[in-house]
Amino acid sequence: MTSLLPKLREIVGDQGLIADPSAESRYHGDWSTHAKCAPLAVVRPANTTEVAQVLAACHEARQPVVVQGGLTGLSGGATPAGHELALSLERLNGIEDLDAQSMTMTVGAGTPLEAIQQAAEDAGFRFPLDLGARGSCNIGGNIATNAGGNQVIRYGMTRNLVLGLETVLADGTIISSLNRMLKNNAGYDLKHLFIGSEGTLGVVTRAVLRLFPRLGNKCTAMCGVDSFTNVVELLHLLGKKFGGELNTFEVMWANYFDHMLANLADARSPFADHQYPLYALIEIETADEADGMARLEVCLAEALEAGVLQDVALAQSLREAENFWKIRDGVSDIPNLLTETAAFDVSVPINVMESFVADVDSSLNKRFANYSNLVFGHIGDNNLHLLVATGDKSDYQAINDTVYGVVGDYRGSVSAEHGIGLIRKDYLMYSRTPEEIELMQRLKATLDPNNILNPGRIF
Ligand SMILES: Cc1cc2nc3c(=O)[nH]c(=O)nc-3n(C[C@H](O)[C@H](O)[C@H](O)COP(=O)(O)OP(=O)(O)OC[C@H]3O[C@@H](n4cnc5c(N)ncnc54)[C@H](O)[C@@H]3O)c2cc1C
Structure with missing residues (x-):
């Protein structure tokens, strides 16, 4: 390490190297329960060339490296061991290009997911990957973990949202597969090797993402359901009526639902004192809001009539929809719930x-x-x-x-x-x-x- 550190400083400069990270707790671990630990040093390259040079030097010196994105992972993958060097992608942060005609966006691996979602919205599009950690996780981490989230039923996992990838191999070789086409069967589609490989096969440095039209008319409902058989029935019914317009079908067992209500200061049940064994949170998104709401109302009324669900609350405002989502997504707002269980x-x-x-x-x-x-x-x-x-x-x-x-x-x-x-x-x-x-x-x-x-x- 004594001979490697000066070499790394030469590559990334003073700004890119934290030689003694013992006081920099941010780099000591992710959100998982795995024990936190300071790495040997933290290297923060500013571009792909620097990532490649850092990795080539580490490869030669046989220096183990842990790759870090937004550090919201729940598996300990980005948590260092004391003999590892942390390679943080946080400075590869930025949207390089948004091509409205091709509906693609090219981004650096260290760009926070929320910034990507916002840039897409601002341009009239949607980047549909969405998860509770959106403000802190980075797209490189999302790609490395093939993140899922709340809208997989409609848009698929991260794998389905990535068209092209730039990756650096352990020996510093840059693999530039920044494809922008939906169809490309010219040999192996190498990006799939790296998506979901949790940083073990290569370091993601840039990505070309797929954008979708921003419909912007979401209708949200919470349903009280008396059995799991009926939950499945409801899912199939919504599939038949809404097909690809169904964004979300989240289910909470009563013990989770009640725990959230008891521990989140401003969450309340839409069903007052009525309790159900299961709760389904549904969201559809259609081109026409009034039409979507009317169709959802009819569909859920029929389900109520048929006994498939026992109670339903349709969000009449954004605030009500947010309240429903708070119950589902509030895990990280309850101190220690994720880390103590x-x-x-x-x-x-x-x-x-x-x-x-x-x-x-x-x-x-x-x-x-x-x-x-x-x-x-x-x-x-x-x-x-x-x-x-x-x-x-x-x-x-x-x-x-x-x-x-x-x-x-x-x-x-x-x-x-x-x-x-x-x-x-x-x-x-x-x-x-x-x-x-x-x-x-x-x-x-x-x-x-x-x-x-x-x-x-x-x-
Ligand atoms: C409140 C909360 C809610 C969550 N909800 C969901 C959810 O609904 N769905 C879901 O899938 N996940 C969820 N997660 C888990 C987490 O947010 C995701 O795994 C996310 O994709 C991790 O991104 P990150 O940038 O934080 O990655 P990190 O935690 O930094 O790293 C995760 C893994 O990817 C590797 N890695 C990071 N960046 C790169 C890179 N550029 N190149 C190669 N490897 C890299 C790391 O080495 C590590 O193995 C949630 C987490 C929290 C805290």
Whole structure:
């Protein structure tokens, strides 16, 4: 490190190097429960060339590097070990180009998601990736984790929103695949290697993103539902009536819904004192607001009549819609809720989701005298989040073993959208075959033969 540091300073200048980051806690870890740690140093390159030079130097010196974006990840992937150098992309921040004709935007990897959404809106478009951490996460991190979020049912995951990518390999080679076309079958589509690879195969430096027309007429409803069978029925009904106009279908189990209301100062139930086992938050977005609202009203009235749902509240104003969303999205506003619980991000097919939740509860019940398990998720995408706590942090490992064991029984995914990082790698084998994991390892060894990029993440 003594000979590497001066070399790195030469590449990135004084502004780009924090040689002693012990007091710079921002770089010590992400939002996950993984233990925070100061890296050896923090390198903050200002452009792709500097990223390439930094990586080439680290490759030669066999210096392990952890890649950092907005540090909102929930898997520990960006949390350094003490012998690692942190490579922060925060200075590659900016929108380079917005092409209204092609409906594309070219951005630096360190650009916050919210800035990208805003720039798209200002130009009359929409960049539809949306998640609770929008103000802090960066597009490079979103791409590296193939982030999902609230509108996957309509627009797909990050993978579907990226047309082109510029990446730097571990040895400093720049792979420029800044494609701007929707169709391009000229050989392998290499960007897909890097999207969702959690920084283990290359460092994303720039991206070409797909934009969509901004319809801007959202209609939001909260439904009280008496059974999971009816939740699925409601999802199918909305699919039939609205097809691609359905933006969101989020479901909250009663214990999550009640916990949010009890702990968020300004959230209130649209159903006053009436309680239901399940709550579905629905959002459609149509070209014509009045038409959308009228169609949603008719559809939900029919569902009410048919007993598919038991209560419904249609947001009559932006404020009411925000109140519904606050209940669903308020996790990060409740101090310590994400950091003091074992937080799961799993997926199982929708036809077994109800029995999966029951089996998780019964397994937790057998192992722990007291526990809470708050359940919610992007049900239209098969994605469930569980927040499990016993009040004793030393149970954390046993909780993980219990819940992931049930995921394995169902051949579900131990990570639907947050990634494996450091905290789920012991459970990867529940969701991937030995052959799949071996192929991942072979790709890793080919692209990063000295194992310097995010070593130990994923496997
Ligand atoms: C309140 C809250 C809500 C959330 N909601 C969602 C949600 O709905 N859906 C969802 O998918 N996630 C969600 N997340 C998780 C998190 O926001 C996403 O994983 C996000 O994509 C991470 O982006 P980041 O810039 O913060 O990445 P970081 O946390 O900095 O890094 C994440 C991983 O990507 C790697 N990485 C970062 N930048 C690059 C790069 N340029 N090149 C290569 N590798 C890189 C890191 O090494 C690490 O492995 C949520 C998090 C919070 C705190």
